Amino acid sequence: MSAASSHPLHPAYRPDIDGLRAVAVASVVIFHAFPAALPGGFVGVDVFFVISGYLISQIILREQQAARFSFIDFYARRIRRILPALVLVLAATYGAGWFTLFSQDFKALGLQMAGAAGFVSNFVLWSEAGYFDTASELKPLLHLWSLAIEEQFYLFWPAVLVLVARLRWPVLPVTMVLIALSLAGCLWLTGKDAATAFYMSPVRFWEILIGAWLAGRETLSGARPQPLLSLPGGLLLLAGFALINHTKAFPGFWASLPVLGTALVIAAGPEGLVNRLLSLRALVALGLISYPLYLWHWPLLAYLRIIGGSAVPAWALALAVLLALLLAYLTYRFVERPIRFGSRRPWVALALLAALLALGFAGFNAFQREGLRFRAANKGNPAEFDWRGEWRHKTCFLEARDAKSAVFAPECAPSDAKVVLWGDSHGAALYPGFAALAREQGFTLAQFTAAGCPPVFDFAAGDRPFCPQVTAGVRAYLEKHKPQTLVMAGFWTLYFGDNPQWNGLTEAKIEATLAQLRGLGIERIVFLGPLPGYKRDVPKFAGALFRPGEETRTRQELEEAAFVLEPRLAALAQRNGLRYASPLATLCDPRGCLVSTSTTRFEPMQWDAHHLTSAGARRVVEGLLVSEPGLLP
16 A cells, blocks of 8 residues: 655654554455454555545645645656556566466456556456456455555545635535545445445545545644544554454445544554554564555465465465565565655656556456467366356346346247246356257257346345346246246355355245245256355366376365255255255265366366356256156156
C-alpha cells in the first residue's frame, strides 16, 4: 500500500504511522499465509486506506495553502512512489506464470495484469467473481484490488480539493458530505451484494476520506493531537482484528471498527500510549517496507499453492513469508528509494509509466491470445474444455449474472421429452453423457440446469435468488408434459457443506420436493448421488500420475465429503422409493477414483476440481447403466 512522498511541504515525520503500517501489513500477511491464525487480518487493508488518505491529503492541502499545488508534480510523485516496486513485481509475476501456468490460468493472469496496469484490478476481479471463478488464493495478483481503489481515489480527490478552494467552500463539511454518501452506499450495497460492495471503489472511498478529513482538521483548523484517543483507537483496532471474519457482512458496518480505530490512533498524535508502542524501532522498520512487502507476499503464496496444491506445509508458507520480507527489503533499498528520492527529471516518471504500459500490454496480449498456448508450461495440458458450448450455456444452463430472465430456451424443453435432466452445474456437466445416450437409443432429452440451483423447489442457495424462478419453470413443464423419467443431479456436497454462503439444504426440503413431484404425476425419478471432488483442479495434478496402458486412479487431493454424504442420500432415495445411482461406485474403488477417461493418453475426467468433462460425463453415464440395469427406459 502507498505512503506519502518525501516533499518540502511534507508534515513532520511520525514513526508511529510507520508502526501502524507495520501492524496493517503484518495482519494482512498473516491472514493470507495462515488464515486460521488471524481470521480478521484482511482488515489491515482498511488501515492502509485511512493512512493513505491522511498523509496524501496533508500534502495537497499544505501545497494549496502555499499556492504551490501542481497536478503534474502530484502525479509525478505518485508515479515515482508507486510504480518502481509495482513494475518489478508485475514483471516477476508474469515471468513466473510463463513457466508454471496452464494456458487458461495464464490467460486469467494476463487480464489481471492489464487491470493492474490500468489500476482497475478491483473491477476486473469483480467481473471474474462467479460460480466457476478460480479460487482467490490461486490468483497471483488478487491483492492489487486495494491499490486500484486508492489510485482511483487520487484521480478525483486533488481535483475536488482544487474546485472546493476555487469556490471557497469549506473543505471539512464537503469531506463529511462525501464520507456520508460513500458510507451510505457501502452499507446499502453490502446488504444487497457484499462482493460488489467489497470491490466497488465509490463505496470504499469513505475509508480514505476519513483520513482526508483528519488531514483537513489538522492542516486547516489547527486541531492539536489528542493523546487520550490513542487507547480507544487501539482497542477498536484490536476489536476489528478479533471480531471480523469471513462470516461477517463486510465491508458494511464492520469496516467501521478498523477505520475508526485507525483514525483515533492518528488523531492521538505521536505521544499517545498506543502510538509510543507503534514507534518501536522494529515496527517502524517493518512499516518502511510495508508497500513492497504487500506487493511481494501474495504472488509468492499464490504460486506456492498453485505448484504445491492444497497440502502446502506450514513451514513452506513461513519460508514464503520470509522470502517476501527479504525481497521487500531489497526492493525498498535498491529500487524504491533510489528512484523515489533520486532524479526529479520528467523522463524518470515517463519511463516508469512506459514500463507499466508495456507490462499491461503483455498481459492483455496473453489474455487475447488464450494464454499463449505455445509456452513450454502448457505442454501436457489437455485441450481447454469448452463448458459453455458443451452445457448449452445461456440457453439450457443458466447463471444468475448471464441470464436476463430465468427462462430456458425452447430447445431445452421439447414437448415429447422422454427423459428430463434437472439440476445445477453438476447436472449440466452430465448433459453430454445423457445426450450421447439419447442419440444412440433414439429418445428425446430435456435439460433444465442452472448454476447454484439444486433440483429442489423453492430453494435459493448462496446468492442465487433466481433459483425459485428457475424451478417454477421446471415445475410448470413437468406438470404439463409428465415425462417418463426425471433425473435429479446436484452438487450435493456444496449444499450440505459448511460454507455459509451455500449450505442450508436439508433432507426435509428434498423430500418436500419429491412429494410435489409425485403430486404432479412424476412416478419414475432417478436420484444421482455426489461426484468425487478434489482439492485442486484435476488437470493440474493428475497428468503427472498418468501411465500409458493403465487406469489412472488416485486418492491424492481427494475430498472426503462426497463419501461421507452418500449414505445419507442413498437412504433418502430408498426411503422415498427412488432409483439411486452412484457416480462414486462407478468411478472409485479402494485404489482411488478415476481421473483419466483414457488409458492411451491423459484425458481428464474432470476439467476442474468437481465438474466432469464431456468424456467424463459419458464414462459416468455408461458406468451407471452397467451398474444399474434398467436405470433408464
